[in-house]
Amino acid sequence: MQIDKEESKQTTEDIKICIPGMRISASNKETISGAGTYELDGYIYTYLAGILKSQYDEVKKVNILSIESPKSPSVLPQMGDIATARVIAINSRLVQCQILCVGPTVLARPYRGILKKEDIRDMDKDRIDPYKCFRPGDVILARVLPMTELHAYHLSTAENELGVVIATAEGSPQGVSMVPISWSEMQCPTTLNKEPRKVARVIPETINKEFVFASQPELGKS
């Protein structure tokens, strides 16, 4: 037992392995807690198992202690985040979606999201027809609204940069996504079919197509 303890000590010195509930440092002006750690009574404790990382913040002049875990804890959609979602079903009042990514992180499991009719676009709110803005299977960018109902996340595409990013026209082969031709129309490059959509004005830097495909391998493959 004694020998085993010494062995484990040696490995901890090489790569500082932390386990949940371990006190790693005092919390003061020089060191603050980062990801995977929490503060309690003036000390920093870990809440994940992983390797201890210490990063120096030049601006704030503090050391940030964080834990790098082999399995990063799953994230939840927070109010104000940009979410990537897939449209599942549409009716005349709302659009049901599956939230796939939040910001740059891919969710381990999809969360349900609801896009209400009045949140689709800002202008001309009373003449919005959800059927002319989305189709099932579209990949959209949307902002997460504050939670009011308990069971689903509310989304909004009422910004120029938000809306449909990837969509396939009816009758077109899978994987051929349409090209936006105006803020409300997209066209298929092979069949030249035009379809109405609430198109997102994607600024090339903010959306990387490879990233969207990487999060949905089935879309990228076909």
Added chain:
Amino acid sequence: MPGPDLLSSQGLRLDGRRPNELRRIRCKLGVFTQPDGSAYLEQGNTKVLAAVYGPHQAAKSKMSTEGVVVNCQYSMATFSTGERKNRPRGDRKSQEMSLHLRQALSSAIKTELYPRSQIDIYIEVLQADGAAFCASVNAATLALIDAGVPLRAYACACTSSVAWRGSQPEPLLDVGHVEEAAGGVCLTVAALPSTGSIALLEMSHRLHMDYFEVVISRAMQGCRDIEVILDKAVREHLAEGWTKQDIVTI
């Protein structure tokens, strides 16, 4: 004071252990690929599998805005006990165990981080040889760590009983099935040993208040011992994972 004869004249127990000795604990993290986290734990002849799914979006009926809902299912395999069971789960005992597990593990999980979410913990007892609940808590802790669920601290559980040497009480650590069946008290403690707080406390029989202190302190010592063992297992598991990934040391 009369009681079941649990200690021999040499001061050894029925299975040859000393009063303050744990049974051998062997464990392994990440035994399954399908769940988010899993663990296998052997405590003597008690063998337990644990699987953790989540956190994921909670079912409508279970959802809470305060924090994550911990959903536990404790099930004992039909071949786990001496007499074949006809219901692996859903009977009174299993349901009670599920509730206790939920209480013990909720106190260890940082529930406030995941509102409107749910974590499912499935426990399967493959062989029950006393202290199956303790082995379940310990296995579930390992599975939660494997799943990367934020934990305040380790939740460890241990039982202790009491034997009489003359009129002096001698607390026994980690009660086996034979000692459990012989009658006498069996105190189950689930604790967060690094913070020193107790998550769950249960006692099967009556015990005089004067002797309670020694019995619970022995059980807490057992929890601390178990934490050291689990700690070692987690470190080994992590070190293994990191040598594969070839991470630069700091």
